[in-house]
Amino acid sequence: MIKIFKIVWQWLDDRLGISVLLSPMKHIAPQDSKWWYVFGSATLVAFIVQVASGVALAFSYISSSSQAYETLLFITNNAPFGRFLRGLHYYGASAMVLMIGAHMAQTFLFGAYKFPREMTWTTGILLLAFTLGMGFTGQLLRWDSTAAWSVVVAAEQAGRIPIIGDWVARFILGGNTIGGATLSRFFAIHVFVLPGIMFAFIGLHLWLVLRHGISEPPVAGKPVDPATYRAEYEELLKKSGKPFWPDLAWRDVIVVTGLIIAIAVAAFFVGPPALDKPPDPSILAADPRPDWYLLWYFALLALIPAKIEGYVMIGFPILIGLLLLFVPIWNHKGERAASRRPWAIAVVCLSVIMIGGLWWEGQQSPWSPNFEAQPLSEKVVGATSGPVFKGGQLFHDKGCLNCHLIQGLGGRRGPDLTYIADTLTRDNMVIRIVNGGTNMPAFGPSLKPGELDDLVAFLETRKRPLRPQDRSPIAENQIFQ
Amino acid sequence: MNTNLTESSSAPLAETPEEISRRRFFEKLSIALVGLCTAIVGVPLVGFIVAPFFRKLPEKWVTIGKPDDFQIGKTVAVTVIDPSSLPWAGVTAKSAVWLRRVSQDSFIAFSVNCTHLGCPVRWLEGAELFMCPCHGGVYYDDGTVAAGPPPRPLFRYDVRVENGEVQMRQAIVPISTTL
Structure with a gap:
């Protein structure tokens, strides 16, 4: 063989x-x-x-x-x-x-x-x-x-x-x-x-x-x-x-x-x-x-x-x-x-x-808007009614959440706004929202009366929580008053 | 044996002028015939492949609905079927436009292709913005660039109301030749 x-x-x-x-x-x-x-x-x-x-x-x-x-x-x-x-x-x-x-x-x-x-x-x-x-x-x-x-x-x-x-x-x-x-x-x-x-x-x-x-x-x-x-x-x-x-x-x-x-x-x-x-x-x-x-x-x-x-x-x-x-x-x-x-x-x-x-x-892909962003919960918004609550809803409805993070929720295309009130004053927020900025659309023309105030009210609550050692006795007194 | 063949073929040949002339003639004839054969096969072949370069788009108006199908002020995605599509195109014969009814008889049709790299933009009703998922291009409701890398506004297609139908000129992929 x-x-x-x-x-x-x-x-x-x-x-x-x-x-x-x-x-x-x-x-x-x-x-x-x-x-x-x-x-x-x-x-x-x-x-x-x-x-x-x-x-x-x-x-x-x-x-x-x-x-x-x-x-x-x-x-x-x-x-x-x-x-x-x-x-x-x-x-x-x-x-x-x-x-x-x-x-x-x-x-x-x-x-x-x-x-x-x-x-x-x-x-x-x-x-x-x-x-x-x-x-x-x-x-x-x-x-x-x-x-x-x-x-x-x-x-x-x-x-x-x-x-x-x-x-x-x-x-x-x-x-x-x-x-x-x-x-x-x-x-x-x-x-x-x-x-x-x-x-x-x-x-x-x-x-x-x-x-x-x-x-x-x-x-x-x-x-x-x-x-x-x-x-x-x-x-x-x-x-x-x-x-x-x-x-x-x-x-x-x-x-x-x-x-x-x-x-x-x-x-x-x-x-x-x-x-x-x-x-x-x-x-x-x-x-x-x-x-x-x-x-x-x-x-x-x-x-x-x-x-x-x-x-x-x-x-x-x-x-x-x-x-x-x-x-x-x-x-x-x-x-x-x-x-x-x-x-x-x-x-x-x-x-x-x-x-x-x-x-x-x-x-x-942080430059891509997050189209899956869901409305913020009441716990994240921190209110169940009033301007802050409405502002939290608008933050989603107006597409802000597609590009910005709030407590880890939303998009990453723009800056994280979780503590935005620590860095921007109310006036600065208004100017930014109305006129837009680098890589951000101007929302002035599309906001109805009152919506801008609600949005800003919500953003003003986005502050870093005070640690106990940062609280001065005067501040504590003011809070309790 | 092979060596001898190689040697004899590479040795200089004693050629008469007639032989040289004959050899050159056949050399040129052979090259010309090879060229001819290449052209006979190659020209139709290349023509077939590059035909899309020269295919002219027929100026067709496509019906996309009746005016009452659309609410004034609303922007909606409308599916358009390419009337000149090939029979085997299947779902690829479909395309879409963002259509807005501005007034009773006035419509605007925006291309769904981002002018940056052609990705499909989405309309955000609440924000009144078009947004692109690929590189984050953003457009205002009139199609002008609001943010991101798009080099120009969204393209618009011609729309008309004819015989009680909303019609638009055939949708093609707009190519942004910016350089």
Whole structure:
């Protein structure tokens, strides 16, 4: 039996060249390439998970604006393993973004983008852009209310591009508004166009890894000199190189196994993101926001001054993209060790802090009004009748509570007014309410006679309670009188 | 054997002027034919994909109700069905506008799209404000910007009362090209 198997294998191997095809797996790599070098493999495997789970989902998903939502409900609630597969696809995407980020940070900190691997880095940056494009288009294929409104947001953002913005926006919408042509357009981009380009670039990226070799871990005081680097690298491989498979690849396999288990566990126990309401653009109670990997950019657009927003919206991604693409062009030689490149550590740390901080702000979205704010209770208002009670009701009815907090209730868009009477006088309150202020509407025209007095009466009771030690005997006497 | 083939193919060939001319001709012919094939397949393909750029919106008036369906002074969300939608558009053929009956025969229709990034603004009846959930844009009842990042007032659609029906010009997503 084994003999027959061997004969069949030898015949197939001779005719198909399988061994030759797999021989790059045994390329010689520096033996010190250890745990820091696993992120590229992990990214590739996450991509394979995406392709496999995506193909499976496509067996049931219908890319029609009218039916996609129903097929997603079917996949999630009825199809065997459907919920798990949707989860796999979602967490696989998250894993791919995380791994590509880690791979990029490691390559940058190790100076592995320097000579002769400049184009390996550049193709990697393009793959990052395609991955984010896949993430965004993938979110839109989750064709619910959030997805439909996200298309509008994307079109509006594209509309800011000078000269061609309006055309690009119409291209994204598939016409003048969301409709039958919108979803199939993103389906084609997500399933055919971007994956096709990614396959080509992954092939090129891997070819470049083989062509220039896996970079050796950097050594402080041993800068890259393009004139001598290749000879030194060859010498290093001859002296201490090891075949990638299996001597070095086992670490990759361990990490990849952990990654797959983590994705599967999240998919099984946490499940895919819940579907929002149907993609009906006449449902206006929608709050579109991107998935976590683009939430930081969403937050950035909320926090920058409105005057420069249009420029940032278009210019920031272009600037970051160009910076990343051209890093190895102006910095292709010299020290590789992070210990001799403190600015490299600073760039990575600042990027992580910035993205993390903006992501956190995006999660909180303090700039968004709280539409769920409920009327304040009598206990919070501190009265059951009279001007203070009426003012407390008006505080909700006039929308003040959508943007301001009272004892932890309400919105966070404006200042917390729990103790506003400690800082503003009655006159200041009146001026602020009537005329508005920075980022606050003027309520003067919309308040009926008496409503302003009631509102101010309520706000004047918003004082920090006096502690016993703050109460002077005179004040105590006045209270009791 | 392969090495010999490679060597012989890379060796300089002794070409006569006729051979050179013939070779150049076939080279140019092949490139031209490849270009032609690319154009035959590519032009319709690109045209098909970018067609939405050039699709002109028919100037259609859509009936959204009768005047008596709306109270004077009230602002309500009205669902509009896109009359030129594709048959498979489903619920995406719907859109909405904020409609206010100002007087007996006068109506204002505001776009529901925030001029900042297009998110759906909500009307707060008591506050008489439009508010956007995305980045906190706020508009007064006349659609002018009250607070937040919107660069311009809410767009308005043309509305008319014709043959006892309230009609508005077809709703499209207004694109704020501010740069």
